[in-house]
Amino acid sequence: MNSKHQYVELNDGHFIPGLGFGTVKPQEVPNSKTIEATKIAIEAGFRHIDCAYVYQVEEEVGLAVRSKIADGTVKREDIFYTSKLWSTFHHPNLVQSCLERSLKKLRFDYVDLYLIHFPTAMKAMEKCKDAGLAKSIGVSNFNRRQLEMILNKPGLKYKPVCNQVECHVYLNQRKLLDFCKSKDIVLVAYGALGTQRYKGWVDQNSPVLLDDAVLGALAKKHKRSPALIALRYQLQRGVVVLAQSLKENEIKENIQVFDFELTEEDMKVLDGLNRNFRYVIMESMSNHPNYPFADEY
Incomplete structure:
Protein backbone atom coordinates (compact mmCIF):
# COMPACT_ATOMS: atom_id res chain seq x y z
CA MET A 1 0.00 0.00 0.00
CA ASN A 2 2.79 2.34 0.99
CA SER A 3 4.63 2.37 -2.33
CA LYS A 4 1.90 4.43 -4.02
CA HIS A 5 2.48 7.31 -1.60
CA GLN A 6 4.37 10.36 -2.64
CA TYR A 7 6.74 11.46 0.08
CA VAL A 8 8.08 14.99 0.41
CA GLU A 9 11.51 15.55 1.92
CA LEU A 10 11.65 17.98 4.85
CA ASN A 11 14.61 20.30 5.42
CA ASP A 12 15.81 18.18 8.37
CA GLY A 13 16.08 14.98 6.29
CA HIS A 14 12.82 13.36 7.41
CA PHE A 15 10.07 12.54 4.89
CA ILE A 16 6.37 13.43 5.12
CA PRO A 17 3.68 11.58 3.10
CA GLY A 18 2.09 13.97 0.57
CA LEU A 19 -1.45 13.04 1.59
CA GLY A 20 -2.56 13.20 5.21
CA PHE A 21 -5.70 12.19 7.11
CA GLY A 22 -7.22 15.06 9.10
CA THR A 23 -8.85 14.26 12.44
CA VAL A 24 -10.53 17.51 13.46
CA LYS A 25 -14.29 16.98 13.85
CA PRO A 26 -17.39 18.98 14.78
CA GLN A 27 -18.05 18.87 18.53
CA GLU A 28 -21.45 17.22 18.10
CA VAL A 29 -19.86 14.14 16.47
CA PRO A 30 -19.05 11.47 19.11
CA ASN A 31 -15.34 10.73 19.66
CA SER A 32 -15.92 7.05 18.91
CA LYS A 33 -16.41 8.08 15.26
CA THR A 34 -12.76 9.21 15.22
CA ILE A 35 -11.54 5.74 16.28
CA GLU A 36 -13.54 4.11 13.50
CA ALA A 37 -12.54 6.66 10.82
CA THR A 38 -8.83 6.55 11.72
CA LYS A 39 -8.82 2.74 11.49
CA ILE A 40 -10.55 2.89 8.08
CA ALA A 41 -8.01 5.50 6.92
CA ILE A 42 -5.04 3.32 7.89
CA GLU A 43 -6.63 0.26 6.25
CA HIS A 48 0.12 10.47 7.61
CA ILE A 49 -2.27 11.40 10.42
CA ASP A 50 -2.79 15.02 11.41
CA CYS A 51 -4.12 15.80 14.88
CA ALA A 52 -3.72 18.39 17.66
CA TYR A 53 -4.04 18.80 21.41
CA VAL A 54 -7.01 21.14 20.93
CA TYR A 55 -9.00 18.63 18.80
CA GLN A 56 -9.51 16.55 21.98
CA VAL A 57 -9.38 13.23 20.12
CA GLU A 58 -5.73 12.23 20.62
CA GLU A 59 -6.74 9.38 22.93
CA GLU A 60 -9.06 7.99 20.23
CA VAL A 61 -6.52 8.44 17.43
CA GLY A 62 -3.83 6.75 19.54
CA LEU A 63 -6.18 3.85 20.22
CA ALA A 64 -6.92 3.42 16.50
CA VAL A 65 -3.23 3.54 15.51
CA ARG A 66 -2.21 1.10 18.24
CA SER A 67 -4.96 -1.35 17.24
CA LYS A 68 -3.68 -1.28 13.62
CA ILE A 69 -0.14 -1.87 14.93
CA ALA A 70 -1.39 -4.74 17.09
CA ASP A 71 -3.14 -6.46 14.17
CA GLY A 72 -0.03 -6.16 11.98
CA THR A 73 -1.41 -3.65 9.45
CA VAL A 74 1.36 -1.14 10.21
CA LYS A 75 4.38 -0.57 12.43
CA ARG A 76 4.75 2.64 14.44
CA GLU A 77 7.50 3.83 12.09
CA ASP A 78 5.12 3.51 9.09
CA ILE A 79 2.88 6.18 10.59
CA PHE A 80 3.73 9.86 10.29
CA TYR A 81 1.90 11.50 13.18
CA THR A 82 1.52 15.27 13.61
CA SER A 83 0.39 17.01 16.80
CA LYS A 84 0.17 20.72 17.62
CA LEU A 85 0.91 22.94 20.59
CA TRP A 86 -2.17 24.95 21.57
CA SER A 87 -2.04 28.66 22.43
CA THR A 88 -2.54 28.20 26.17
CA PHE A 89 0.81 26.40 26.42
CA HIS A 90 3.03 28.98 24.69
CA HIS A 91 4.97 29.91 27.80
CA PRO A 92 8.38 28.22 27.28
CA ASN A 93 7.99 26.23 30.51
CA LEU A 94 4.71 24.70 29.31
CA VAL A 95 5.60 23.67 25.75
CA GLN A 96 7.13 20.31 26.58
CA SER A 97 4.39 19.50 29.10
CA THR A 120 4.62 32.27 18.90
CA ALA A 121 7.15 30.07 20.98
CA MET A 122 10.02 28.48 18.93
CA LYS A 123 12.92 28.06 21.38
CA ALA A 124 11.01 25.65 23.61
CA MET A 125 9.94 23.66 20.54
CA GLU A 126 13.61 23.09 19.70
CA LYS A 127 14.04 21.51 23.15
CA CYS A 128 11.26 19.01 22.33
CA LYS A 129 13.21 17.94 19.25
CA ASP A 130 16.44 17.72 21.26
CA ALA A 131 14.66 15.56 23.84
CA GLY A 132 13.59 13.14 21.08
CA LEU A 133 9.88 13.74 21.76
CA GLN A 146 6.09 35.76 11.10
CA LEU A 147 8.10 33.10 9.26
CA GLU A 148 10.83 35.64 8.53
CA MET A 149 10.95 36.63 12.20
CA ILE A 150 11.66 33.00 13.10
CA LEU A 151 14.15 32.45 10.26
CA ASN A 152 16.06 35.62 11.21
CA LYS A 153 16.18 34.81 14.94
CA PRO A 154 19.78 34.76 16.16
CA GLY A 155 20.72 31.28 17.35
CA LEU A 156 17.89 29.50 15.52
CA LYS A 157 18.77 25.84 15.89
CA TYR A 158 16.15 24.17 13.69
CA LYS A 159 14.34 25.81 10.83
CA PRO A 160 10.62 24.94 10.82
CA VAL A 161 10.13 22.06 8.37
CA CYS A 162 6.63 23.14 7.36
CA ASN A 163 3.91 25.74 7.66
CA GLN A 164 0.38 24.29 7.86
CA VAL A 165 -2.19 26.79 6.59
CA GLU A 166 -5.67 26.94 5.10
CA CYS A 167 -5.19 26.35 1.39
CA HIS A 168 -7.67 25.43 -1.36
CA VAL A 169 -8.66 26.57 -4.85
CA TYR A 170 -10.41 29.68 -3.44
CA LEU A 171 -7.31 30.53 -1.34
CA ASN A 172 -4.38 29.05 -3.21
CA GLN A 173 -1.68 30.82 -1.14
CA ARG A 174 0.50 31.26 -4.25
CA LYS A 175 2.73 33.95 -2.69
CA LEU A 176 3.14 32.15 0.62
CA LEU A 177 3.82 28.88 -1.21
CA ASP A 178 6.54 30.53 -3.34
CA PHE A 179 8.09 32.09 -0.24
CA CYS A 180 8.04 28.77 1.66
CA LYS A 181 9.59 26.93 -1.30
CA SER A 182 12.37 29.55 -1.48
CA LYS A 183 13.17 28.83 2.19
CA ASP A 184 12.87 25.02 1.87
CA ILE A 185 9.76 24.95 4.06
CA VAL A 186 6.95 22.60 3.02
CA LEU A 187 3.44 24.05 2.81
CA VAL A 188 0.81 21.74 4.33
CA ALA A 189 -2.79 22.49 3.30
CA TYR A 190 -5.74 22.19 5.67
CA GLY A 191 -9.30 22.91 4.54
CA ALA A 192 -8.32 21.74 1.04
CA LEU A 193 -11.92 20.69 0.35
CA GLY A 194 -13.35 23.92 1.70
CA THR A 195 -15.24 24.13 4.93
CA GLN A 196 -16.60 21.03 6.55
CA ARG A 197 -19.26 23.33 7.95
CA TYR A 198 -17.79 23.82 11.40
CA LYS A 199 -20.44 25.77 13.23
CA GLY A 200 -18.87 28.48 15.33
CA TRP A 201 -15.66 28.63 13.26
CA VAL A 202 -17.03 29.20 9.79
CA ASP A 203 -19.72 31.48 8.39
CA GLN A 204 -22.52 29.12 7.41
CA ASN A 205 -23.24 31.20 4.30
CA SER A 206 -19.77 30.54 2.89
CA PRO A 207 -19.70 29.10 -0.63
CA VAL A 208 -19.54 25.29 -0.75
CA LEU A 209 -16.22 24.69 -2.47
CA LEU A 210 -17.03 21.21 -3.76
CA ASP A 211 -20.13 22.59 -5.52
CA ASP A 212 -17.93 24.83 -7.69
CA ALA A 213 -18.91 24.44 -11.37
CA VAL A 214 -15.30 24.52 -12.62
CA LEU A 215 -14.29 21.76 -10.18
CA GLY A 216 -17.37 19.84 -11.29
CA ALA A 217 -16.45 20.13 -14.97
CA LEU A 218 -12.89 18.90 -14.34
CA ALA A 219 -14.28 16.07 -12.22
CA LYS A 220 -16.45 14.98 -15.16
CA LYS A 221 -13.51 15.27 -17.56
CA HIS A 222 -11.31 13.01 -15.40
CA LYS A 223 -14.18 10.78 -14.19
CA ARG A 224 -13.30 11.62 -10.56
CA ARG A 232 -4.74 16.46 -6.73
CA TYR A 233 -4.33 20.18 -7.48
CA GLN A 234 -2.40 20.61 -4.23
CA LEU A 235 -0.17 17.57 -4.72
CA GLN A 236 0.89 18.78 -8.16
CA ARG A 237 1.87 22.17 -6.70
CA GLY A 238 4.22 20.46 -4.25
CA VAL A 239 1.85 21.01 -1.33
CA VAL A 240 1.27 18.31 1.32
CA VAL A 241 -2.50 18.02 1.58
CA LEU A 242 -4.79 16.91 4.41
CA PHE A 260 -4.45 10.18 -12.07
CA GLU A 261 -2.90 13.48 -13.13
CA LEU A 262 -4.18 16.93 -14.03
CA THR A 263 -2.84 18.59 -17.19
CA GLU A 264 -1.01 21.93 -17.18
CA GLU A 265 -4.15 23.47 -18.65
CA ASP A 266 -6.28 21.99 -15.83
CA ARG A 275 -10.35 34.63 -4.78
CA ASN A 276 -8.33 34.93 -1.53
CA PHE A 277 -11.35 33.61 0.32
CA ARG A 278 -10.71 32.31 3.84
CA TYR A 279 -13.16 29.99 5.60
CA VAL A 280 -11.39 29.95 8.97
CA ILE A 281 -10.75 33.52 10.12
CA MET A 282 -10.37 32.89 13.89
CA GLU A 283 -12.24 36.09 14.73
CA SER A 284 -11.78 35.56 18.46
CA MET A 285 -8.04 36.10 17.96
CA SER A 286 -8.23 39.07 15.58
CA ASN A 287 -7.13 41.54 18.27
CA HIS A 288 -4.06 39.51 19.21
CA PRO A 289 -0.79 41.22 18.18
CA ASN A 290 0.28 37.97 16.46
CA TYR A 291 -2.98 37.53 14.53
CA PRO A 292 -1.66 36.16 11.23
CA PHE A 293 -4.41 36.93 8.74
CA ALA A 294 -4.20 40.73 8.65
CA ASP A 295 -1.19 40.67 6.26
CA GLU A 296 -1.64 39.99 2.54
CA TYR A 297 0.15 36.62 2.99
Whole structure:
Protein backbone atom coordinates (compact mmCIF):
# COMPACT_ATOMS: atom_id res chain seq x y z
CA MET A 1 0.00 0.00 0.00
CA ASN A 2 2.79 2.34 0.99
CA SER A 3 4.63 2.37 -2.33
CA LYS A 4 1.90 4.43 -4.02
CA HIS A 5 2.48 7.31 -1.60
CA GLN A 6 4.37 10.36 -2.64
CA TYR A 7 6.74 11.46 0.08
CA VAL A 8 8.08 14.99 0.41
CA GLU A 9 11.51 15.55 1.92
CA LEU A 10 11.65 17.98 4.85
CA ASN A 11 14.61 20.30 5.42
CA ASP A 12 15.81 18.18 8.37
CA GLY A 13 16.08 14.98 6.29
CA HIS A 14 12.82 13.36 7.41
CA PHE A 15 10.07 12.54 4.89
CA ILE A 16 6.37 13.43 5.12
CA PRO A 17 3.68 11.58 3.10
CA GLY A 18 2.09 13.97 0.57
CA LEU A 19 -1.45 13.04 1.59
CA GLY A 20 -2.56 13.20 5.21
CA PHE A 21 -5.70 12.19 7.11
CA GLY A 22 -7.22 15.06 9.10
CA THR A 23 -8.85 14.26 12.44
CA VAL A 24 -10.53 17.51 13.46
CA LYS A 25 -14.29 16.98 13.85
CA PRO A 26 -17.39 18.98 14.78
CA GLN A 27 -18.05 18.87 18.53
CA GLU A 28 -21.45 17.22 18.10
CA VAL A 29 -19.86 14.14 16.47
CA PRO A 30 -19.05 11.47 19.11
CA ASN A 31 -15.34 10.73 19.66
CA SER A 32 -15.92 7.05 18.91
CA LYS A 33 -16.41 8.08 15.26
CA THR A 34 -12.76 9.21 15.22
CA ILE A 35 -11.54 5.74 16.28
CA GLU A 36 -13.54 4.11 13.50
CA ALA A 37 -12.54 6.66 10.82
CA THR A 38 -8.83 6.55 11.72
CA LYS A 39 -8.82 2.74 11.49
CA ILE A 40 -10.55 2.89 8.08
CA ALA A 41 -8.01 5.50 6.92
CA ILE A 42 -5.04 3.32 7.89
CA GLU A 43 -6.63 0.26 6.25
CA ALA A 44 -7.25 2.33 3.09
CA GLY A 45 -3.58 3.27 2.97
CA PHE A 46 -3.24 6.61 4.79
CA ARG A 47 0.09 6.80 6.63
CA HIS A 48 0.12 10.47 7.61
CA ILE A 49 -2.27 11.40 10.42
CA ASP A 50 -2.79 15.02 11.41
CA CYS A 51 -4.12 15.80 14.88
CA ALA A 52 -3.72 18.39 17.66
CA TYR A 53 -4.04 18.80 21.41
CA VAL A 54 -7.01 21.14 20.93
CA TYR A 55 -9.00 18.63 18.80
CA GLN A 56 -9.51 16.55 21.98
CA VAL A 57 -9.38 13.23 20.12
CA GLU A 58 -5.73 12.23 20.62
CA GLU A 59 -6.74 9.38 22.93
CA GLU A 60 -9.06 7.99 20.23
CA VAL A 61 -6.52 8.44 17.43
CA GLY A 62 -3.83 6.75 19.54
CA LEU A 63 -6.18 3.85 20.22
CA ALA A 64 -6.92 3.42 16.50
CA VAL A 65 -3.23 3.54 15.51
CA ARG A 66 -2.21 1.10 18.24
CA SER A 67 -4.96 -1.35 17.24
CA LYS A 68 -3.68 -1.28 13.62
CA ILE A 69 -0.14 -1.87 14.93
CA ALA A 70 -1.39 -4.74 17.09
CA ASP A 71 -3.14 -6.46 14.17
CA GLY A 72 -0.03 -6.16 11.98
CA THR A 73 -1.41 -3.65 9.45
CA VAL A 74 1.36 -1.14 10.21
CA LYS A 75 4.38 -0.57 12.43
CA ARG A 76 4.75 2.64 14.44
CA GLU A 77 7.50 3.83 12.09
CA ASP A 78 5.12 3.51 9.09
CA ILE A 79 2.88 6.18 10.59
CA PHE A 80 3.73 9.86 10.29
CA TYR A 81 1.90 11.50 13.18
CA THR A 82 1.52 15.27 13.61
CA SER A 83 0.39 17.01 16.80
CA LYS A 84 0.17 20.72 17.62
CA LEU A 85 0.91 22.94 20.59
CA TRP A 86 -2.17 24.95 21.57
CA SER A 87 -2.04 28.66 22.43
CA THR A 88 -2.54 28.20 26.17
CA PHE A 89 0.81 26.40 26.42
CA HIS A 90 3.03 28.98 24.69
CA HIS A 91 4.97 29.91 27.80
CA PRO A 92 8.38 28.22 27.28
CA ASN A 93 7.99 26.23 30.51
CA LEU A 94 4.71 24.70 29.31
CA VAL A 95 5.60 23.67 25.75
CA GLN A 96 7.13 20.31 26.58
CA SER A 97 4.39 19.50 29.10
CA CYS A 98 1.74 19.99 26.38
CA LEU A 99 3.61 17.57 24.09
CA GLU A 100 4.03 15.11 26.96
CA ARG A 101 0.28 15.26 27.62
CA SER A 102 -0.39 14.46 23.96
CA LEU A 103 2.10 11.56 24.05
CA LYS A 104 0.48 10.21 27.21
CA LYS A 105 -2.98 10.27 25.58
CA LEU A 106 -1.63 8.65 22.42
CA ARG A 107 0.61 6.24 24.35
CA PHE A 108 3.41 7.01 21.86
CA ASP A 109 7.09 7.62 22.62
CA TYR A 110 7.38 10.43 20.08
CA VAL A 111 5.48 12.37 17.41
CA ASP A 112 6.86 12.71 13.89
CA LEU A 113 5.99 16.38 13.61
CA TYR A 114 5.12 18.97 16.26
CA LEU A 115 3.65 22.29 15.17
CA ILE A 116 2.99 25.60 16.87
CA HIS A 117 -0.75 25.88 16.22
CA PHE A 118 -0.74 29.68 16.24
CA PRO A 119 2.18 32.13 15.88
CA THR A 120 4.62 32.27 18.90
CA ALA A 121 7.15 30.07 20.98
CA MET A 122 10.02 28.48 18.93
CA LYS A 123 12.92 28.06 21.38
CA ALA A 124 11.01 25.65 23.61
CA MET A 125 9.94 23.66 20.54
CA GLU A 126 13.61 23.09 19.70
CA LYS A 127 14.04 21.51 23.15
CA CYS A 128 11.26 19.01 22.33
CA LYS A 129 13.21 17.94 19.25
CA ASP A 130 16.44 17.72 21.26
CA ALA A 131 14.66 15.56 23.84
CA GLY A 132 13.59 13.14 21.08
CA LEU A 133 9.88 13.74 21.76
CA ALA A 134 9.38 15.21 18.27
CA LYS A 135 11.33 14.15 15.19
CA SER A 136 10.55 17.38 13.32
CA ILE A 137 9.16 20.76 14.35
CA GLY A 138 7.16 23.21 12.30
CA VAL A 139 4.54 25.93 12.45
CA SER A 140 0.90 26.48 11.55
CA ASN A 141 -1.03 29.60 10.50
CA PHE A 142 2.13 31.73 10.14
CA ASN A 143 2.26 34.49 7.56
CA ARG A 144 5.39 35.50 5.67
CA ARG A 145 6.42 38.19 8.18
CA GLN A 146 6.09 35.76 11.10
CA LEU A 147 8.10 33.10 9.26
CA GLU A 148 10.83 35.64 8.53
CA MET A 149 10.95 36.63 12.20
CA ILE A 150 11.66 33.00 13.10
CA LEU A 151 14.15 32.45 10.26
CA ASN A 152 16.06 35.62 11.21
CA LYS A 153 16.18 34.81 14.94
CA PRO A 154 19.78 34.76 16.16
CA GLY A 155 20.72 31.28 17.35
CA LEU A 156 17.89 29.50 15.52
CA LYS A 157 18.77 25.84 15.89
CA TYR A 158 16.15 24.17 13.69
CA LYS A 159 14.34 25.81 10.83
CA PRO A 160 10.62 24.94 10.82
CA VAL A 161 10.13 22.06 8.37
CA CYS A 162 6.63 23.14 7.36
CA ASN A 163 3.91 25.74 7.66
CA GLN A 164 0.38 24.29 7.86
CA VAL A 165 -2.19 26.79 6.59
CA GLU A 166 -5.67 26.94 5.10
CA CYS A 167 -5.19 26.35 1.39
CA HIS A 168 -7.67 25.43 -1.36
CA VAL A 169 -8.66 26.57 -4.85
CA TYR A 170 -10.41 29.68 -3.44
CA LEU A 171 -7.31 30.53 -1.34
CA ASN A 172 -4.38 29.05 -3.21
CA GLN A 173 -1.68 30.82 -1.14
CA ARG A 174 0.50 31.26 -4.25
CA LYS A 175 2.73 33.95 -2.69
CA LEU A 176 3.14 32.15 0.62
CA LEU A 177 3.82 28.88 -1.21
CA ASP A 178 6.54 30.53 -3.34
CA PHE A 179 8.09 32.09 -0.24
CA CYS A 180 8.04 28.77 1.66
CA LYS A 181 9.59 26.93 -1.30
CA SER A 182 12.37 29.55 -1.48
CA LYS A 183 13.17 28.83 2.19
CA ASP A 184 12.87 25.02 1.87
CA ILE A 185 9.76 24.95 4.06
CA VAL A 186 6.95 22.60 3.02
CA LEU A 187 3.44 24.05 2.81
CA VAL A 188 0.81 21.74 4.33
CA ALA A 189 -2.79 22.49 3.30
CA TYR A 190 -5.74 22.19 5.67
CA GLY A 191 -9.30 22.91 4.54
CA ALA A 192 -8.32 21.74 1.04
CA LEU A 193 -11.92 20.69 0.35
CA GLY A 194 -13.35 23.92 1.70
CA THR A 195 -15.24 24.13 4.93
CA GLN A 196 -16.60 21.03 6.55
CA ARG A 197 -19.26 23.33 7.95
CA TYR A 198 -17.79 23.82 11.40
CA LYS A 199 -20.44 25.77 13.23
CA GLY A 200 -18.87 28.48 15.33
CA TRP A 201 -15.66 28.63 13.26
CA VAL A 202 -17.03 29.20 9.79
CA ASP A 203 -19.72 31.48 8.39
CA GLN A 204 -22.52 29.12 7.41
CA ASN A 205 -23.24 31.20 4.30
CA SER A 206 -19.77 30.54 2.89
CA PRO A 207 -19.70 29.10 -0.63
CA VAL A 208 -19.54 25.29 -0.75
CA LEU A 209 -16.22 24.69 -2.47
CA LEU A 210 -17.03 21.21 -3.76
CA ASP A 211 -20.13 22.59 -5.52
CA ASP A 212 -17.93 24.83 -7.69
CA ALA A 213 -18.91 24.44 -11.37
CA VAL A 214 -15.30 24.52 -12.62
CA LEU A 215 -14.29 21.76 -10.18
CA GLY A 216 -17.37 19.84 -11.29
CA ALA A 217 -16.45 20.13 -14.97
CA LEU A 218 -12.89 18.90 -14.34
CA ALA A 219 -14.28 16.07 -12.22
CA LYS A 220 -16.45 14.98 -15.16
CA LYS A 221 -13.51 15.27 -17.56
CA HIS A 222 -11.31 13.01 -15.40
CA LYS A 223 -14.18 10.78 -14.19
CA ARG A 224 -13.30 11.62 -10.56
CA SER A 225 -15.03 13.46 -7.75
CA PRO A 226 -14.60 17.23 -7.22
CA ALA A 227 -12.83 16.37 -3.93
CA LEU A 228 -10.18 14.33 -5.75
CA ILE A 229 -9.60 17.18 -8.22
CA ALA A 230 -9.15 19.63 -5.31
CA LEU A 231 -6.67 17.29 -3.56
CA ARG A 232 -4.74 16.46 -6.73
CA TYR A 233 -4.33 20.18 -7.48
CA GLN A 234 -2.40 20.61 -4.23
CA LEU A 235 -0.17 17.57 -4.72
CA GLN A 236 0.89 18.78 -8.16
CA ARG A 237 1.87 22.17 -6.70
CA GLY A 238 4.22 20.46 -4.25
CA VAL A 239 1.85 21.01 -1.33
CA VAL A 240 1.27 18.31 1.32
CA VAL A 241 -2.50 18.02 1.58
CA LEU A 242 -4.79 16.91 4.41
CA ALA A 243 -8.11 15.24 3.64
CA GLN A 244 -10.63 15.04 6.45
CA SER A 245 -13.68 12.81 6.44
CA LEU A 246 -15.55 10.49 8.80
CA LYS A 247 -17.27 8.60 5.96
CA GLU A 248 -15.78 5.28 4.86
CA ASN A 249 -16.52 5.77 1.15
CA GLU A 250 -14.92 9.25 1.15
CA ILE A 251 -11.84 8.12 3.07
CA LYS A 252 -11.31 5.25 0.60
CA GLU A 253 -11.90 7.56 -2.34
CA ASN A 254 -9.45 10.25 -1.15
CA ILE A 255 -6.53 7.82 -1.23
CA GLN A 256 -7.10 7.44 -5.00
CA VAL A 257 -5.56 10.88 -5.52
CA PHE A 258 -2.36 9.16 -6.74
CA ASP A 259 -4.13 7.31 -9.56
CA PHE A 260 -4.45 10.18 -12.07
CA GLU A 261 -2.90 13.48 -13.13
CA LEU A 262 -4.18 16.93 -14.03
CA THR A 263 -2.84 18.59 -17.19
CA GLU A 264 -1.01 21.93 -17.18
CA GLU A 265 -4.15 23.47 -18.65
CA ASP A 266 -6.28 21.99 -15.83
CA MET A 267 -3.86 23.45 -13.29
CA LYS A 268 -4.13 26.92 -14.88
CA VAL A 269 -7.93 26.72 -14.83
CA LEU A 270 -7.82 25.81 -11.12
CA ASP A 271 -5.33 28.60 -10.38
CA GLY A 272 -7.95 30.92 -11.88
CA LEU A 273 -10.45 30.03 -9.13
CA ASN A 274 -8.40 31.84 -6.48
CA ARG A 275 -10.35 34.63 -4.78
CA ASN A 276 -8.33 34.93 -1.53
CA PHE A 277 -11.35 33.61 0.32
CA ARG A 278 -10.71 32.31 3.84
CA TYR A 279 -13.16 29.99 5.60
CA VAL A 280 -11.39 29.95 8.97
CA ILE A 281 -10.75 33.52 10.12
CA MET A 282 -10.37 32.89 13.89
CA GLU A 283 -12.24 36.09 14.73
CA SER A 284 -11.78 35.56 18.46
CA MET A 285 -8.04 36.10 17.96
CA SER A 286 -8.23 39.07 15.58
CA ASN A 287 -7.13 41.54 18.27
CA HIS A 288 -4.06 39.51 19.21
CA PRO A 289 -0.79 41.22 18.18
CA ASN A 290 0.28 37.97 16.46
CA TYR A 291 -2.98 37.53 14.53
CA PRO A 292 -1.66 36.16 11.23
CA PHE A 293 -4.41 36.93 8.74
CA ALA A 294 -4.20 40.73 8.65
CA ASP A 295 -1.19 40.67 6.26
CA GLU A 296 -1.64 39.99 2.54
CA TYR A 297 0.15 36.62 2.99
